[in-house]
Amino acid sequence: MNFSSKLLEDAVNEFSQLPGIGQKTALRLVLHLLNREPEEVERFGNAIIKLRQEIKHCTICHNISDNEICEICSSAKREKEIICVVEDTRDVMAVENTSQYFGVYHVLGGLISPMDGIGPSDLFIDTLVQRVSTTPVKEVILAISPTMEGDTTIFYLYKRLKAFQIPITTIARGIAFGGELEYADEITLGRSIVTRVPYENSILK
Amino acid sequence: MNFSSKLLEDAVNEFSQLPGIGQKTALRLVLHLLNREPEEVERFGNAIIKLRQEIKHCTICHNISDNEICEICSSAKREKEIICVVEDTRDVMAVENTSQYFGVYHVLGGLISPMDGIGPSDLFIDTLVQRVSTTPVKEVILAISPTMEGDTTIFYLYKRLKAFQIPITTIARGIAFGGELEYADEITLGRSIVTRVPYENSILK
Missing domain, CATH: 3.40.1360.10 (Dna Topoisomerase Vi A Subunit; Chain: A, domain 2)
Structure with missing residues (x-):
């Protein structure tokens, strides 16, 4: 691509390194950001930088967390x-x-x-x-x-x-709720017949 | 969505304000950034902030530019x-x-x-x-x-x-190169017949 601006090119290149985002999508996102207020864009950029710098992993369960011990592990x-x-x-x-x-x-x-x-x-x-x-x-x-x-x-x-x-x-594995039997794959359907459960066990208590 | 971290939630919310990016995609992008080096993520965030703060529009043609006059307008x-x-x-x-x-x-x-x-x-x-x-x-x-x-x-x-x-x-408007006539819409095909050009004019000199 032929960029008229180095700043634009840098931002597009950074965006296009994200998974599933090509150069055209990256350009669209960057031009969208150019139309937003400078403070909004600054908040966007800082949220990402702060996330990467300050995020922790819970020392008990290894989940992403703001603290040494995550909210779930520390909840009574x-x-x-x-x-x-x-x-x-x-x-x-x-x-x-x-x-x-x-x-x-x-x-x-x-x-x-x-x-x-x-x-x-x-x-x-x-x-x-x-x-x-x-x-x-x-x-x-x-x-x-x-x-x-x-x-x-x-x-x-x-x-x-x-x-x-x-x-x-x-x-539990089996046919998803709302799923149609005729569209289920053979392995799932076959196993769900072999591992059938008494009706009383299949309903949420 | 149930976020285990406020930092994560902030970053996902910022991403999901971009056009065509929903919460699930935003989460995927943010988790991808978490796996990158902190310096890379900092460069990403700063490229966006810098773009918004420093970008100019050419005073002649209004194109995005790094300077008062863009490269094209100033080129000899x-x-x-x-x-x-x-x-x-x-x-x-x-x-x-x-x-x-x-x-x-x-x-x-x-x-x-x-x-x-x-x-x-x-x-x-x-x-x-x-x-x-x-x-x-x-x-x-x-x-x-x-x-x-x-x-x-x-x-x-x-x-x-x-x-x-x-x-x-x-x-010029008409059938795109490599386009098949049978799939062209009626207006384009109709107009391209009405505005037909001598063969010599249709080839690139």
Whole structure:
């Protein structure tokens, strides 16, 4: 692209390094910012810089936090003996949005993926084992996506945790609510028949 | 959304005010920035702030510029007596990318659009008339999108400029190169038959 201004070019190049944003979209975003008030743009830029400089990770669950211990881990209302293991912060937010879970979390920071060179030692698995071995834990819920990497991670976590003899559960898999049977994939539909549940158990109490 | 961090929430909210970026995309972009080096993120934030604070508009053509007079208007290589009138900076870049134009520009800053409350006085039309009346001009090219607003603006500009008795041209309209006739809309195809050109004129010299 032929930029008439070095400042413009710099800003467009920075934006186009973000995932899913090409040069044309970056230019559109930058020209949009040029039409905003200088104070607004300054607030935008500073929010990003401040975020990166000041953000912490909770020392207990590794979730993104403003403090050493995150709000969930420090809340008196949360059940500390139930740990929900998730891949990343987005999954914590997804589970929190359901308003159905009142325990605490453990953020792995990724999934085991030999293809991408990510092994168990790259994730916060040792600290999970430590939490389970040093604090009283009643249940570990593995809320991990049922993908290849997810299943590998679940299997590894299960092997590491089963010695502690506490219940290890995974989130229920099956046909999504509102989903049509005829459009479901064979594996999901097949497994959901094999792992069918009594009607009374399928309804929310 | 349930954010575990106020810093995270602020950054996501700032991002989601950009056009075409919702909360989920904003979160993805922000989490991406969190994985980058702090210096990189600082450079990103500062590039945006600096752009908004220091950017200028060329006093001759109103294009975005780092200086009072833009690179194109101050270049000795450009033909100053041919003015290409465009809607905004993006169109200047589009024409520049063709490497087929060697005159100068005039950026209107928008198009006449009564629906959006944009009249001729909101655009840099008076300064264009002034350029034409005070400097020697051999041709005015109206490189404006053939939309409803574009055609209105072209008609208005033509009325304002015709008294100066200089050639006023518009960019050629017709079937795009590589376009298939059967998929062309009726208006474009119909007009391109009516305004057909001798074969010798249709090839690039």
